[in-house]
Structures are given as structure tokens and as C-alpha cells.
Amino acid sequence: DSGVTQTPKHLITATGQRVTLRCSPRSGDLSVYWYQQSLDQGLQFLIQYYNGEERAKGNILERFSAQQFPDLHSELNLSSLELGDSALYFCASSGPGYTEAFFGQGTRLTVV
Amino acid sequence: GQQVMQIPQYQHVQEGEDFTTYCNSSTTLSNIQWYKQRPGGHPVFLIQLVKSGEVKKQKRLTFQFGEAKKNSSLHITATQTTDVGTYFCAGRPNDYKLSFGAGTTVTVRA
Numbered sequence: 001d002s003g004v005t006q007t008p009k010h011l012i013t014a015t016g017q018r019v020t021l022r023c024s025p026r027s028g029d030l031s032v033y034w035y036q037q038s039l040d041q042g043l044q045f046l047i048q049y050y051n052g053e054e055r056a057k058g059n060i061l062e063r064f065s066a067q068q069f070p071d072l073h074s075e076l077n078l079s080s081l082e083l084g085d086s087a088l089y090f091c092a093s094s095g096p097g098y099t100e101a102f103f104g105q106g107t108r109l110t111v112v
Numbered sequence: 113g114q115q116v117m118q119i120p121q122y123q124h125v126q127e128g129e130d131f132t133t134y135c136n137s138s139t140t141l142s143n144i145q146w147y148k149q150r151p152g153g154h155p156v157f158l159i160q161l162v163k164s165g166e167v168k169k170q171k172r173l174t175f176q177f178g179e180a181k182k183n184s185s186l187h188i189t190a191t192q193t194t195d196v197g198t199y200f201c202a203g204r205p206n207d208y209k210l211s212f213g214a215g216t217t218v219t220v221r222a
Contacts, residue, residue: 033210042212042213042215045209058209102157
């Protein structure tokens with residue numbers, strides 16, 4: 001158990017809909033990262049937050065947004081969903097000093 | 113922008129053989145990390161390299177960070193079926209963004 005909790009584990013939704021993925025980082029970790037992993041693909045960096053502030057942005061679509069709350073949990077919002085958004089979405093957290101990242105189990109999103 | 117490239121994408125290995133996967137960055141990295149993702153699992157941290165030319169070993173795995181801090185390699189000796197999975201390198205061009213390579217997916221022939 002990495003200590004990072006992601007909910008839900010699975011999500012099936014229709015095109016055009018909006019969903020919210022939730023991540024609770026390890027206790028004490030201030031950094032949260034979001035990644036998208038499509039079938040047989042690598043980990044595409046989406047966005048990073050540090051103590052509530054956005055710190056780095058990757059190839060995140062405008063239809064996607066994220067935030068980190070005062071209690072350090074984070075949410076990734078995906079709107080106007082398309083079939084191509086179907087993927088595994090991972091959240092990771094890391095502690096002070098930007099050492100290793102600990103990954104959650106992921107949320108598998110299926111858009112039908 | 114900064115990119116981390118990883119080769120090969122796939123590595124089919126006979127059990128007992130050695131192989132190497134390589135990671136290259138377009139920019140200098142403050143550190144590089146390696147992760148392993150088993151089929152159906154999530155990435156798990158293996159090791160971090162920080163110093164130029166650093167070499168670290170974990171049993172049959174040898175990790176190396178290049179002198180220019182722009183490339184890295186993972187060498188596995190005497191491959192076992194437990195080595196199956198995808199190995200990712202991840203680089204930090206600064207203290208924030210952690211960029212992953214595309215990964216090397218390893219399959220092992222018994």
C-alpha cells in the first residue's frame with residue numbers, strides 16, 4: 001500500500017459528460033501529480049500541485065482542470081468527455097525534497 | 113519543452129540473459145528516478161540518482177546516471193520471470209515537474 005488513495009477505482013460514463021477523480025496523498029506529502037496512461041502508453045504528465053498551488057503543467061487539455069484543497073487532497077475534473085479520454089488516471093504524491101513519487105492504484109475511466 | 117526519451121519500447125528476453133534500457137533527456141536533469149510497473153499495477157519507485165556519473169546497484173539491477181546528467185541506463189543481469197513489467201525512467205529538469213519516459217516493457221521467455 002503506497003498510502004495514496006484514489007477514488008473511484010473504475011468509472012464508466014458517456015461522451016459529453018463530466019467526471020471528477022479524487023486523490024488523497026500520503027500523509028504529510030505536499031506535492032500531488034496527475035498522470036494519464038492510455039492503453040500500452042507511457043505516463044503522460046498532466047499537472048502538479050504543491051501545497052495548494054499549481055507548480056507545473058504538462059499536456060493537459062483545456063477540458064481538464066485540477067485543484068488541490070487546503071487538506072491537500074486533489075481533484076481532477078474532466079469535462080466534455082470524448083472516447084479518446086478513456087484511460088487510466090494516476091495520482092502520485094511526494095514529500096519534501098522532491099524525492100520519490102508514490103502512486104495510487106489509479107482510476108480507470110471508460111467513456112462510451 | 114523538456115522530454116524524456118526511453119528505448120527500447122519493448123524488450124523480449126530469454127530467461128537468464130541480460131538487457132539494458134536507456135533513458136535520454138533533452139535537458140540537464142537535477143535527478144533521475146526509475147520505476148517499475150507490473151502488469152495491472154501502478155508504478156513503484158525503484159531508485160533515484162542525483163550525482164553526475166552515479167552508479168547504484170540493487171541485486172541484479174544496475175542503474176547509471178550519465179556524466180552530463182542527461183542520460184541514464186538500467187541494466188538487468190540474469191533476467192528472471194519476476195522482472196516482467198514496464199520500467200520507466202523519470203527526470204526532473206527542476207524541482208517540480210516529474211516527466212516520465214514512455215517505458216520499456218519487458219517480457220521473459222522461460
